[in-house]
Amino acid sequence: MQVLTTQKFQTVAFQWPAGFYSDGIHIGLRKAKKDFGWLFSKVPAAAAGTYTTNQFQAAPTKLTKNMINQDHQLQGLLLNSAVANSCTGQQGWDNALQEQRWLANKLAVAPSLIGVASTGLIGAQLPMDLIKNGLPQLTPTKSDAVTYAVLTTDKQPKTISVQCELSGKLVTITGFAKGSGMIHPKMATMLGFVTTDAQVDGDLLQTMLSDNVESTFNQITVDGDTSTNDMVVTLANGLADNPTLVPETTDYEIFNQALHAVLGQLAQQIAADGEGATKLVECNVLHAANEADGQKVAKAIVGSNLVKAAIFGEDPNWGRIISTIGATDAAIDIATVDIAMNGMKLVTDSLAVPFDEAAVKATLQQAKIMIDVDLHHGSAHGQAWGCDLTYNYVKINASYHT
Incomplete structure (x- = not known):
């Protein structure tokens, strides 16, 4: 394996990789702040995830985990703040499935390609009428609005974009996260999403994500509490048209280094924005x-x-x-x-x-x-x-x- 001795990526202004779109809006889950959004790829993407080890794993977290574990593919995610949809029983599970179906219909894809992520108050049911009425308002933008839609007690979104070259093809990796309290991941309420246009097999992407999360997200703590909703999801749609990544190659090492940097920066931004933190x-x-x-x-x-x-x-x-x-x-x-x-x-x-x-x-x-x-x-x-x-x-x- 070739070991890189210098950094082979650069941080750039926030931008979505090729083929990714998003939006974030206010639908009334919170007072006057964005609280609902989506993130999707125009083609199915390789998908990987890591999840909370809390035994009371929230319905949206379990649903997304189940979808990714099927064949490591996703195309879209529906996101909300204010209500965690955790400890909500069968109704909460049914509501997560309904969200999945609604977004699948909107994107005209199979429900198995849709994930759901929620954060907020534990124990409350999702107001499904607001979700249903809000969904048609989501538009395919290239803005950072969705990064605000998942915030709870955060002071600001956590975002980063980096670029690197893989076999002469420009690849972008963009991530965003939320988290300020209940932060002590074991994979606080913490959610992280990473998108890339690199071409990488889903199983390999899972291995890379799991390995890198150990030394990034799993090494932050704010208050020692592990949430029911913690989740980090990575999507790679391949639209950069680089050769599919193969372990123990220069391209693999460059991408892995860049992915680690993205996860590490997001983790540090979460720690710095801990509830009430000054340092x-x-x-x-x-x-x-x-x-x-x-x-x-x-x-x-x-x-x-x-x-x-x-x-x-x-x-x-x-x-x-x-x-x-x-x-x-x-x-x-x-x-x-x-x-x-x-x-x-x-x-x-x-x-x-x-x-x-x-x-x-x-x-x-x-x-x-x-x-x-x-x-x-x-x-x-x-x-x-x-x-x-x-x-x-x-x-x-x-x-x-x-």
Whole structure:
């Protein structure tokens, strides 16, 4: 396999890949904000997905998972915010199926090519009259309106577009996501959608998505809660006309690198937009015994309420970090741990070193905080993203239902 040593893609202004269309509108699910939309390809697309491991998996999530697992193909997705259609029993399942049929009829395709995604309040039934009346209002646009239609407590959409060349053909990968609270994926309410005009087999696309989600979406946390509706779906319609991707080729490595970048950027944007958050926190763990341990330690640190609160308070309390490391079951040597914050060393060989507390505290006013941990216990690494824990997080979630 040829290993790429330099980046072979570039970030560009938001744009849909060839053959993809969307729209986002307001139909009354929310107050005066876009709350309903669609995303579709003019031809059937290879499809892949990862889904929440919450046992109370929402009807739309189960339906879309079932459709993709049939033959890894989809052509359209119907999306809504405000109502999650989760824990809604048989009626909720029937409503998801009805949405699927309505969109299939609108696009004149088989229902098996249609997925559904919902986010919002758990336990409420979808107002199907609003859905039915809203569907004819959706138009095939190239705008970013749909990225607003899935927002709940988010402050803004999360979007990215990148381009790369595969065998001389220009390929675009565009993704968008929503998520601000209930974020602790295991594949918060979190939804992610990635589209590309690359030509790639559905089974291979599933492998690539699953592998890349492990080190991107699965390495973010806002509050430690896993939603009933988490889902990341990727569609590839092949209209860039590149040769079908084959593993262990240069084209495959370029595309995989670009896909990882898209997923990673969306994951970081979700972490940065955590409910009430003022800071994005990135943790890098070096020299872990294995990759699983590196990822575990990194995610534990960004997920610790004590660490998150200290970051909000701009307090360089490294004791919160080292105690979190010790609380994991990762293999460590308790005499060799180093810790730094924003490049300033606080701990060497598990012991405090002299540092300028005022200088470190001043750096904690930045919008992005870096925590570096060296375990000196192997050759693997880990990375994770989270946010600070603020008073506003409690305020938002104390009144979410009302």
